[in-house]
Amino acid sequence: MTERPDLPLCPPRTEGWFAEDLDRLPQAPRHTELIDGDLVFMVWPQRWWHGHLVTMLTVALMEQAPADVRVGREMTIKLDERNRPEPDLPVTTAAFDGDRTWSAPEEVQLVVEVVSPESAHRDRTVKLRKYAEAGIPHYWCIEDEDGAPVVHVYELDRPTRAYAPAGIFRDSLTRPVPFPISLEPAKLAPPRRT
Template sequence: MTSLPDWMRPPRTEGWFAEDLDRLPEAPRHTELIDGALVFMMSPQRSWHSRVVTALTNALDAQAPAGIEVEREMTVRLDSRTRPEPDLLLVTVPFDPDRTWHDPENVLLVVEVVSPESAHRDRTVKLRKYAEAGIPHYWLIEDEAGAAVAHVYELDAPTRSYIPTGIFRGSLSHSVPFAITIDLSRLVPRTDAAP
């Protein structure tokens, strides 16, 4: 077994902390910190995932009211040892070109587009952690035979857990965090269409 590069060794015996992510220029792009452990996105990203994220970014950006920004692939500092990187965020703070993470109190919505390698984290670990941090809305976008399906959750504040508010196929129409209508069937081009 080859030795680990120096940058992969935690800077202290307690392991990694949220601020350490900003000091790891050698780390692969999309490195997350979950409970003090570095999580790398090592497998190549599927085109389906990339297209869905881009189309959702455009749709949310077009409908977001003034004062709400759409961020893509930006970490959220949930606590001192957890900084996941959702695919999309709706935030209530102005754009800052030097920002590297967001506070959960400024996040209205987190969107995770599920990939095979992230499925467990997106459906269980992040679902729990985003809710515990008080983020009001969480969407999971799943690949169902090539179609984008949205699983929509809303925070139950007293229990700090998410409750499902709908599974949307074809079209997503929701009133929170603002009035949103998205044609899910148009997020990814049909593969059965004639050239």
């Protein structure tokens, strides 16, 4: 058994943690998010299905994205001073900066979350609401349906700052926004064992 790292148990101030604190926590696990001033440690082992799907989707979106759009992985979005979630895939218009650790919501066109049992509640409810309130125009929540990915697509209704469902896609996904995208979700999943 390996020794557990020294994790910060108490925030440096009584108000809790702030977005800039994430850059000052080298001892925190690699995928640490800030939700409502609380640190969320993602320390469980990642499922093969999840990792493969995120990789394949990253490649597929990169191939279709315009030159001024970047598809990232493992980058947080600084929604406000108390929220800095780390989506599976942020699609941004931010200029490339190799030292940057986060994107601003106004730079993000699309956020993709691939649901895991450990993150299901946050991905389906908390992040859905927070990304919409921050003004991010598009949100995809990908579920595992017996080994096949199902993409739940949401589009921001700007006056209400809430997402409206734009469709559920299993066999093929074609969207005109945030740029023309055409995917076959089943082809993104790892092959099934027979």
